[in-house]
Amino acid sequence: MGAFNRGIASWLGRLPTVWVEGEVTELRRQARWASVFFTLKDPGDSACLAVSMPRGQFDALRLDVADGDRVHVYGRPELFEARGEFRLRALSLERFGLGDHLAALERLKRKLAAEGLFAAERKRPLPSLPRQIGLVTGNDAAAKRDVLSTIQARFPPASVLVAETYVQGPRAAGSVIETLAALCRQPDVDVIVVARGGGSFEDLLPFSDERLVRAIAACPVPVVTAVGHEQDTPLCDLAADARASTPSVAARLVVPDLTELLQRLDRARTGLERGTRRALDRERQKLDRMHERLGRAPQLLVERGHSRLEHAAGRLRALSPKATLARGYAIVRARDEIVRAGSDVEPGERVEVELAEGGFGARVEETR
Numbered sequence: 001m002g003a004f005n006r007g008i009a010s011w012l013g014r015l016p017t018v019w020v021e022g023e024v025t026e027l028r029r030q031a032r033w034a035s036v037f038f039t040l041k042d043p044g045d046s047a048c049l050a051v052s053m054p055r056g057q058f059d060a061l062r063l064d065v066a067d068g069d070r071v072h073v074y075g076r077p078e079l080f081e082a083r084g085e086f087r088l089r090a091l092s093l094e095r096f097g098l099g100d101h102l103a104a105l106e107r108l109k110r111k112l113a114a115e116g117l118f119a120a121e122r123k124r125p126l127p128s129l130p131r132q133i134g135l136v137t138g139n140d141a142a143a144k145r146d147v148l149s150t151i152q153a154r155f156p157p158a159s160v161l162v163a164e165t166y167v168q169g170p171r172a173a174g175s176v177i178e179t180l181a182a183l184c185r186q187p188d189v190d191v192i193v194v195a196r197g198g199g200s201f202e203d204l205l206p207f208s209d210e211r212l213v214r215a216i217a218a219c220p221v222p223v224v225t226a227v228g229h230e231q232d233t234p235l236c237d238l239a240a241d242a243r244a245s246t247p248s249v250a251a252r253l254v255v256p257d258l259t260e261l262l263q264r265l266d267r268a269r270t271g272l273e274r275g276t277r278r279a280l281d282r283e284r285q286k287l288d289r290m291h292e293r294l295g296r297a298p299q300l301l302v303e304r305g306h307s308r309l310e311h312a313a314g315r316l317r318a319l320s321p322k323a324t325l326a327r328g329y330a331i332v333r334a335r336d337e338i339v340r341a342g343s344d345v346e347p348g349e350r351v352e353v354e355l356a357e358g359g360f361g362a363r364v365e366e367t368r
Contacts, residue, residue, distance in 0.1 A: 015076065015077055016076075017074060017075060017076045017091065018074070018075070018076070018077070019072055019073070019074050020040060020049065020072070020073050020075070021070070021071070021072050021073075021096065022040035022041055022042055022043075022049065022070070022071065022073070023040070023041045023042075023043050023068065023069070023070050023071075024038050024039075024040065024041075024065055024066065024067055024068065024070075024071055025038065025039045025040075025041050025048075025067050026038055026039040026067070027065065027066065027067050029055065029058075033055060034054065034055055035052045035053060035055055036052070036053050036054075036055050036058040037050070037051070037052050038051050038065075038067075039051065040071075040073060040088070043070075049087070049088055050085065050087035050088070051073055051075070051087060051088045051089075051090050052087055052088075052089060052090065053075075053090035053091075053093065057090075057091075057092075057231075058090075058093065060198075060229055060231060061092075061093055061094075061200070061201075062198065062199065062200050063093065063094070063095060063200060063201075065093065065095075069095065069096075070095070071093055071094065071095055071096055072093070072094050072095075072096060073088060073090050073092075073093055074090065074091050074092040074093070074094075075088045075089050075090040075091050075092075076088070076089050076091065077089075094201060095201075105208055105235065108208070108210055108213075108235065109235060109238070112210070112213060112214075112235065112238075112239070113238075117213065117214070117217045117238075117239050118238040118239060122217070123241045123242070124222045124241045125222070125241075126191055126222050126224065126241065126242060126253060127190050127191055127222070128256065129256065130158070130191045130254060130255070131159065131188040131189075131190055132159040132160070132161055132186065132188040132190065133151070133158060133159065133160045133161070133189070133191055133193060133254055133255070134160075134161050134163060134183035134184075134186065134191070134192040134193070134221075135147055135148070135160055135161065135162045135163065135192075135193050135195065136163050136165060136176060136179050136180060136183065136192060136193065136194045136195070137162065137163075137164060137167065137193075137194075137195045137196065137247075138164065138165070138166075138168070138196065139164040139165075141167065141195070141196070141197060142197050142247075143196055143197040143226065143247040144162065144164075144195065144247075146195075146246070146247040146248045146251070147160075147193060147195050147226075147247045147248070147250060147251045148162070148251075150247075150248045150251035150252060151251045151254070151255050154251065154252065154255050154256070154257050154258060155255040155256060155257070155258045155261075156258065157258075158255050159188070161183065161186060161189060163179045163182060163183055165178075165179040167196040167206070168196075168199065168203050168206065169206070170206075172206035172207075173206040173207075173209035173211060173212045174211070176194065176206070176207075176212055176215075177211060177212055177215045180192065180194075180215055180216070180219055180223075184219060184220055184221060189221060190221050191221055191222050191223075191224065191254050192219065192221055192222070192223050192224070193223075193224045193225075193226065193247075193250045193251070193254060194207075194216070194223060194224070194225045194226070194227065194236065194240070195225075195226045195227070195250060196226070196227045196228065197228075197247070198228050198229040198232070204227060204228045204232055204234050205234075207225075207227045207228075207234035207235070207236045207237075208234045208235040208236065212236055213235045213236050213238075213239045214239075216236050216239045216240055217239040222241040222242070223239075223240045223241050223242075224240060224241065224242045224243070224244055224250045224253055224254060225237050225240040225242075225243050225244065225250075226243075226244040226245070226246060226247045226249065226250035229245075230245040230246070330353050330354060330355050331353070331354040332351050332352070332353050332354075333351065333352045333354070334349060334350075334351045334352075339351065342367040342368050343367065345364050345367060346364065346367070347364050347365060347366055347367060348363060348364060348365075349363070349364045350362070350363050350364075351364060
C-alpha cells in the first residue's frame with residue numbers, strides 16, 4: 001500500500017500547476033495548525049475537491065474568505081501518502097471575478113515591458129546622502145509612521161517632506177500622480193518614497209494603474225516603492241528605481257545609518273592621519289639625507305681636488321726628465337746642447353753626462 005501511494009504521489013508531483021474554480025465549503029482553521037483546509041465544490045454537479053493552503057499565505061491575502069464564496073484556486077494536485085487522501089495544494093487564491101483583472105494586468109505588464117519601462121538599465125542609483133526625501137503616503141497610515149520612525153532612528157538629520165494623498169479607491173491613482181508631480185517641483189527633493197501598507201488585491205489595484213506606472217517611470221528623481229506586502233507586486237514596483245518589501249526597508253534604502261557613517265568617517269580620518277604621518281616621515285628622512293650630503297660637500301670637494309692634484313702631479317712626474325733618468329737613462333750634452341744623435345759630436349770631443357744623481361765628463365772616442 002505504501003509503495004502504491006508513493007508511486008501515485010510521485011506521478012502527481014509531475015503534473016503542472018492548475019487554476020480551479022469552485023465554491024468554498026467546510027473552511028477549517030485552527031491557531032495551532034500550519035495550514036488552512038477547505039473543500040472546493042462545483043455548484044453545477046456538486047463535485048468536491050479537498051484543498052489545503054499554508055496558513056501564512058492564506059492570511060497574507062486578507063480576502064476574508066468564508067463558506068459559500070466562489071473563488072479561483074491556483075495550486076498543484078498531491079496525495080497525502082499516510083492516509084491516501086487526494087487534495088489540491090493551493091499556492092494562491094482569488095475571489096471569483098478577479099480573473100479578468102489579472103488577465104488585463106498581465107496584458108498591461110507585457111505592453112509596458114515591451115516599451116522598456118521596466119528595463120534594468122533605466123534604474124537610477126539612489127543618492128547616498130539625500131538633501132530632502134519626499135514621502136507619498138496615506139494621511140493616517142502605519143506605512144507613514146514606519147518610514148518616518150526608521151529614518152529618524154537611522155539618520156536624525158534627514159529632512160523629509162511628507163505629502164499625504166489617497167492610497168485606496170478610485171481616486172488614488174490620480175491623486176498619487178498629482179502628489180508625485182508636486183514633490184518633483186521641490187528643488188531639494190532628490191528621492192521619493194511611495195509607501196502604502198498591505199491590503200487586498202482590489203486595494204492595491206490603483207498602484208498598477210497605467211497612468212501611475214508611467215508617471216513613476218518618468219519621474220525626474222529616483223523613486224522607491226513600498227506598496228503592499230512582500231508577495232504583492234503591483235506594476236509600479238516594476239517601474240520604480242528600487243522596490244522595498246516594507247516601508248521600513250524603504251527607509252533604510254534612502255538614508256545611511258548615522259552610527260555606521262560616523263564609524264566610517266573615523267576610520268577614514270585615522271587612515272588619513274597615518275598616511276600623512278608616513279608621508280612626513282619620508283620627507284623628513286629625505287631632508288636629513290640632504291643635510292648630511294650638504295655637510296659632507298666641502299670635505300668631498302677637498303678630497304676630489306686633492307685627488308685631481310695627485311693625478312696631475314703623477315702625470316708631471318711621469319713626464320719629468322728626472323723620472324726618465326731615474327729609470328737608468330742619461331742626458332748627454334755637447335757645447336751646452338743635448339746630444340740627440342751620434343752625428344751631433346765628433347771623435348775626441350768632450351761631452352758632459354748627466355745622471356739621476358750627479359754626472360761626469362767624458363771624451364768621445366767613436367761615433368756610430
